[in-house]
Structures are given as structure tokens and as C-alpha cells.
Amino acid sequence: MKEIVIISGKGGTGKTSITASFASLANGKAVLADCDVDAADLHLILNPSIINSTVFRSGHKAAIRTEACNGCGKCMELCRFDAVRKIETDKIKKYSIDSVRCDGCGVCFRFCPENAIDFKEEICGDWFISDTRFGKMVHAKLGIAADNSGKLVTLVRTEAKKIAVENNAEFVIIDGSPGIGCPVIASLTAADCALIVTEPTVSGDHDFRRIASLTSKLGIKTIVCVNKWDINPDFTEQIKTFTETNDMTFAGVIRYDKTVSTAQRAQKTVTEFSSGGAAEDIRMIWDSVTQSL
Secondary structure, X not given: OEEEEEEEOOOOOOHHHHHHHHHHHOOOOEEEEEOOOOOOOHHHHHOOEEEEEEXXXXXXXXXXXXXXXXXXXXXXXXXXXXXEEEEEEOOEEXXXXXXXXXXXXXXXXXXXXXXXXXXXXXXXXXXXXXXXXXXXXXXXXXXXXXXXXXXXXXXXXXHHHHHHHHOOOOEEEEEEEEOOOHHHHHHHOOOOEEEEEXXXXXXXXXXXXXXXXXXXXXOOOEEEEEEOHHHOHHHHHHHHHHHHOOOOEEEEEEXXXXXXXXHHHOOOXXXXXXXXXXXXXXXXXXXXXXXXX
């Protein structure tokens, strides 16, 4: 079983469209994982039917039980995040904790002399196992302003690999997050290969080089493709040259094709919707990726 992670240095390069098309080209031999938990959108194309939904809990937040608080102020004295608020009513001094400012360090909980502070595990989102027309899919939704996206990504990957082993799947195809942050690193670590999807623009080239530096540091086999290459052939050539001189594999290019947007509106993958144009290019890139593995 091979784990393929589709990533991009910036958002909007076509990463999810390519991931969905790869799912259709795998002929039922892949388990899918949407690891872009902060802004998951693979489900918009694959229209999954949820089989199992589980709450994701991670991290803790402090909360003062006001009836038990004696107003000593020890929590405010120790808090480094300015999360403790003083409440004074009818000359009774109490304290409360702003959950948005609370960093979950637990110092107030441990040192409260009255044991008046609860330190409960936080509900940060939900994760799902679903059926799609191309096979099983594991995906998640991180709560608004919730932390620990890296842990949720690791959970999604782990569950996808379990399902792949149980079903003798040949591939786990992962839609990673854009950028180079914690969820991206969690998506990439120990994967068999990373496909970087970039575009021939100044920002696309800049962010492509950043993500390529990350995959190099992680020691992951890196494959590159350029989406909408024909909007700037000179930049495309620069990206290709950089790829080939930095021990990466250049898998090919995808032309600008309005059919991509039409397919998305129809909730179809590009390769389902069409046989030519961008769909043909994506098929060639899929062949290149699987052959390199």
C-alpha cells in the first residue's frame, strides 16, 4: 500500500480537483483522506455518505465554578495569557476565565487553593468515515478557532491507513492542506511520495519552493506538476528547471481548461466529466506518479 499526498504551497492551485480525479483513476483500489481539516472541500466533489461520525477531543480549557471560588485571585496572578477576569458584585469578588484567551496550560487548575477550577478536555471538531462512488473516505471538520489541527490530521491519516489495510487497497490518496504549517507536516510525515501542485505565477513559484524545501527536509520523494501551465509558459519552464536540478521528479503539466469549473459545478471529477483537455493531462500525471512508486 502506497501513501500519496497531494499538497501545494498556496491555496487555489487545483490540489483538491486533482485529488478527486486521482480517486476516480484508482479504479476502486484507493482509500481517500481529506487532511485539509481547517477547510475541507473534497466532499463537495465526491458527495460522500457518512457511515460513522466521531467527536474529536483534544486539549483542555479551564473554567471556574463561581460558587466554589473564594476570590483569592491566585488564578489571575498566575495566568500568563490574561485569560482571567475579575467579577465584583455586591462587594463579592469572584473570577471567571475567558475561554478564547485560555491557552489550556492548566496552571490555574493545579494551583487553585479551593480546587474551584475544572479542566475539561475540549471538543475540537468531528471526524467521519464515509462511502463515496470511488471507495471509502476519511475526512474531518475542525471547529471554529479550534486548536490541534495536526493531531486531527494524524488521526484521519491513521484511520485511512487502517481501512486501506483491511480492504487490501493499493493506495491511500491524501488531500493535504496548503502551505507549510503543522497540518501539512502531519499530512506528509513518512508518506511514500508528495505531489506538489503549483501554478506559473510569482506567488505560486515562491510558495512552491517553500513546500519543496519542506519535503526535502522530511526526506520524502517529491513529484511536481504545474496547473494552468499555458497562462505563463516561461514561468512553467523555470519551475521545471528548478525541479529537475533539485532531485525532484517533474510529472507534467495541466492546461487551463474551463471544463474543470463545469465539472465542479456538476459535482464530478475532471476525469469523469471529460476525456480530453485537462482530464487527459491529469491521467498522464497519475500514470507518472504511480510508475514512479
